[in-house]
Amino acid sequence: MAAFREEKDESFHSQHAPLGAFASFTIGLVDSPGGFGHALRGPARQNVYVGFRAGRKSAWRLLPFFAATKSGEAAFTGEPSSTRPPKAKTLRPRDYRRVLDWASDTWRADRERFGFSLLSPFGETADPVRMGKAEARRAFSPHLNGWIEYDNRRGKSPVQLVFGLGDPDSVFHPLTDSGLALPGFALGTQFAYATAPSKLVEMRQGFDVFAPKYRDFRGLCVLGGESGLIFTVPAGTRRRFPLVLAFFAQGIVTTGHPARYAYTRNFRNLEEVVAHGLDQRKHYETVAEVRDRELAATSLSDDQKFLIAQATHSYLGSTQLLCDDKAPIWVVNEGEYRMMNTFDLTVDHLFFELRWFPWAVQNTLDRFAAHYSYVDQIRLPDGRAVPGGLSFTHDMGVHQAFAPTGHSSYECDHLRGCFSHMTMEQLLNWVLCAACYAIHTHDVAWLRKHRSTLHACAESMRRRDDPDPGKRDGILKHDSLRGGRDGAEITTYDSLDVSLGQARNNLYLAVKTLGAWIVMEKALKLLGLPAEANAAALSADLVAQTLVAKFDHASGTFPAVFEADNQSRIIPAVEGLAYPLFLGLEAVVDRHGRFASLLDLVGRHLKAILRPGICIDAISGAWKMSSTSNNTWWSKIALAQFVVRRLFPESLSAAAKAADRVHARWQRSAACGAFALCDQIRSDTGVPCGSRYYPRGVTSILWMES
């Protein structure tokens, strides 16, 4: 019963989002608005009215997707304006059952007779460069399908259903007014919702969609900020009504490099999207069903399935397929930060994108190589500046503003913590993404085009270890001078303490370097370059050998930083193994193979740290990335869990295994749930401290790897 009650406290937004539209219809958080949003850093602020009532006189019962608002009427009538909730009973979590699945989100209530669902289908998607118009329309239509239903087969009187919206700052108009003969409403040229024509559907608009006082020649009051579709389910029948929610952003949407949404090539306007979405709904419903079945068929726990589903929803909401005059441009926006193609997220989205649309990875890598790369100098211990090598920027811009060539929106100078440069980190990320892309897709032709880049990356990796080959041990020891002489490189873990934040002599980055050399070796072999592949293998061996030597046998762990007697212990020690493991490369898959000694020590490290009070939070039971920081990032935990479960199952204590429950509860609770998927979370409280509305949780798709 305790578990049941806990479930009933759930309150979380999910981003319902088509692929590539950087748009979401966000609902789910109890007693909270949401609705249509484009390019936002969090949920929109529209009231969403979804519910039912038995007969025309009884009270509406609504899902809790709204808050009390001021009526717009008073401004016209000159009366004092008062805040009011709609005249309806709001269903509490105990009154409904919500199932968030991989590509659907369904609410059921009234003994399962009432149902409402929004679909976010996604699947294998061909490269838009090679798509015909019809295929592109299907693949990148900026709409969502959904449905609302009631089983009134045993009812004696008709039941009414509602799907409606209230926007405090805007006014919807009937779709018929913009030339589309469907029951539905649109907000300007941007957002719309509709259903199929039916005698059982009534359009409503007014200051209060549940008590319309004013009706024009067609029964609406189009000044009203609330609109809705009222469906009637006759007694003795069961009806499901389709819903379509559409988004449209016309024209140039980016600066720096002017681009528009790719879908604007296939749809002239919002109304065409609505019509297409309704017309083609069977297709999208089928895709969503296939995805849902796929997740259901895994042996994952319900908590794990939920986490994957919630993460995928937020990822889709951050995706953006643009195009310029020449070609498509793939962007994943970084959740609340809205940085564009943050490279240290690209490397995490990699696994999801390689499964469904590997061209997105290629597109991003090409752009990094062409526009967002640079060559730096590094600092020797004696202070001299010497050539470093090739690397890549942290991101490509922020909030739809492409950054100048060779620069990110994030990296600032003269810093040793957050906002500093991530030269080595992003260098590894290009190598890892490129090798994983080419090996996974067998796209050797693409790899060949980037052969010189790959060589330059290898050289750059080695020089950052030490410009003098004789002094190399495989580990980053020289900071880039790009951030100035008083700067120091950081890692993606920018908001953590030194255990994960400092790049130099960092365990996380060292193992990631190892992973990069392993996949590089494989990539170079694919290119038919045995000498270079062998050199990469030697570099891998060198890192591994050095790492073995860094093991602290007294504690049975690796220190997080090989400097200053660091005492932190970190889970992302295993992160770098994820890539060769994902690719099934024998070097790491075999615990008793080439890297047996290192893998054995990593296993011991994990066993030692996956304990309450070290890297299992003593209060909450959650995994925490570092023993010395209570800021933990769930997407990275999910990535580590993939490695740990597959390679080091012996290290999983009962406490470690039980943690999915905690992680899922966090995301289901209002603190995280207010911003859909949250990544940076306080490990003791489950309260988010950053990375809200965030795409990176799709690392969890690795759990589905068989």
Next chain:
Amino acid sequence: MAAFREEKDESFHSQHAPLGAFASFTIGLVDSPGGFGHALRGPARQNVYVGFRAGRKSAWRLLPFFAATKSGEAAFTGEPSSTRPPKAKTLRPRDYRRVLDWASDTWRADRERFGFSLLSPFGETADPVRMGKAEARRAFSPHLNGWIEYDNRRGKSPVQLVFGLGDPDSVFHPLTDSGLALPGFALGTQFAYATAPSKLVEMRQGFDVFAPKYRDFRGLCVLGGESGLIFTVPAGTRRRFPLVLAFFAQGIVTTGHPARYAYTRNFRNLEEVVAHGLDQRKHYETVAEVRDRELAATSLSDDQKFLIAQATHSYLGSTQLLCDDKAPIWVVNEGEYRMMNTFDLTVDHLFFELRWFPWAVQNTLDRFAAHYSYVDQIRLPDGRAVPGGLSFTHDMGVHQAFAPTGHSSYECDHLRGCFSHMTMEQLLNWVLCAACYAIHTHDVAWLRKHRSTLHACAESMRRRDDPDPGKRDGILKHDSLRGGRDGAEITTYDSLDVSLGQARNNLYLAVKTLGAWIVMEKALKLLGLPAEANAAALSADLVAQTLVAKFDHASGTFPAVFEADNQSRIIPAVEGLAYPLFLGLEAVVDRHGRFASLLDLVGRHLKAILRPGICIDAISGAWKMSSTSNNTWWSKIALAQFVVRRLFPESLSAAAKAADRVHARWQRSAACGAFALCDQIRSDTGVPCGSRYYPRGVTSILWMES
């Protein structure tokens, strides 16, 4: 001293707006954000930072255009987010002097050494149909000019100035990143601000523009939600730096009838607007200066001048020049309601538009005639429906959604109050606008094209009096059936009580009918139609004669409604006289002429009601439109004041004359001031109850008629 202190309580937003962009940069309300907004119903929510500091170490002193906000930094660093005011001293109203002029708004502080000004120039503007591209660029550039300055001639150390913005939901980018080599920032493709290149200007962007912690390769942190320009005024110098604020909305912005901004034909994007605005600033500064001098040269009181200036600013913010493939489309949006070309506002904006851009009136009238007219039936006392005649809809749509042909967004059916139909009101409005336009501009050719419309209007006016010519007395007595048998026509005074709200047998509408016949007579004469002109004259005489008979000699006033022993007394009894008076038509200009009896009685009416407790509010001293309602509309008061002062000066008691002070104080105070110009105001408290952010106050331009 009392007056002085009162002045220092002033706190009001003003809309700084270019002509036709439906956009404002709104600032002025004390301790309140504002900034760039497009198509909003009220002020935007950006912090605006404007101020100065002596030297680089002392505290900034800022005008109070911002509120404490949460820093965006915490989301990145994982630290708890706290609300903070900027590290600056906020100037209080007593610390600065603000002068809102007709086309400028200037703040001075620090013993007049510091100055900041935003210009909203406007002037005689040719018909866009006949404009060349260069002229159109000048006339409709969606930008504002401004400046910031400091007189440091006696200073011993440099003074710094700031103009900056903070947006809680968005991130600006440096203009250089979107290809414009000017110091400045832009928000997407929509809003930008810039200054001229100078060694004395520094660009700033970060989480706190006053204490930037992070700097990239060019000294900015482009993730930060705050940006600004820092100007240095060297010791011993006086410097004024130009500012340009630009707006841009690309693509189709309306539905129903898809249209784009006319300026998009002359500017490709935001950056072109910024460059133009800076380049051509002398032109715009000159226009603004001419306007300011023009207002200053009048013999109006300071309060009257302020009211005209504030009203004009809000009017400009509601104007929108669109175009479709064929022609320009003029729209004035109705303030917070955003109804498009509300006809009962068009007739009020008439005087302003005829002065500066009469083609706007013509454009609107053409569109009403072509798309937003209808022919109705009217209800006889015995319930029979008989043909009524031609009339026009209340408006053309709402919130950029054009309504279906023949319908407004406002009018609903089966009502007897607010939201009912305004058939007679809008019929008179077309006649008044058309006649005033043609007579004022001598555009007889246009009038000739609408000859049949004019005839139909005349016929419709007469039939609404009575379909039987023998029963006519000149006054509306038959409600349109367009709102149903249970509906009744209302007037523009929709939120007032029956004294002004009911159309049938209404004094206000009767005098307006008289005014319409008088100007129609003149128009028909211009058309060379003496018989029709004579018939119009007879209709005018008939209304006047009936009105004379309605006078209540006991009270020395006209009842507001000629029904049910109505006891209300109203100021808008004189409104209908404004049009012939504006045109200088002898019929009304001469108190001893053709309508001497009626004018004499109107004078007595005014004298009787312009007294405290009747139509002067006993508490506040303001003019109130109706003795039985405390909802008063300042724009309509201004219109009535024009008539009263010109035609009935003997009725102006000392209390009536003193009221401008009250009306100005309302608009200068925070209750109204929070929404720039407010129109519907509680006459006892000065608190607005509707019509915020409102364009209609430009009726006050009539005060400038010599």
